[in-house]
Amino acid sequence: MPEDKVIRIVMAIGVVFSLIYIFFFRLWIGPPNQHMLKNTKYAVGIVTSGYYTERGRSGNDFKFMYDGGDIIEAKANKELTKGRKYLVAFDSVDIKNGFIILEKYDITDSLIQHKILPKYIMYSDTWSLVDIPFQYDKSEIEYDLKRAYEQE
Structure with missing residues (x-):
């Protein structure tokens, strides 16, 4: 042969x-389920496409790395800015329970300010709610996550 x-x-x-x-x-x-809210961690989500409409679906593509070291690529039906970084909430115990990108929390400038750099291409840092190093009201993040979960 x-x-x-x-x-x-x-x-x-x-x-x-x-x-x-x-x-x-x-x-x-x-899709995100109730269990996700019990074991939530937060990661950096990078928007990889501009807003698009395709076959009745619209939104942006984004990706993030979670605790397992795997990269998740997904679509968000939101209007996000390509190249910007947003906070992503996910279930730290079982990624199968879902994740949500929080469009209100554009953390691009905060990452630079706190000198949090990507390892290779992706950000591998993840945080529990109390450990998020950015200057956001933690109770507001928790409230916005619950509100986003209800809308999913």
């Missing part, structure tokens, strides 16, 4: 397995 054909077969198998992994992984993470 020629070497080119073997390489193509291996690449095709890799692509198929990658698509299966992405498809099933994405299905595991459902």
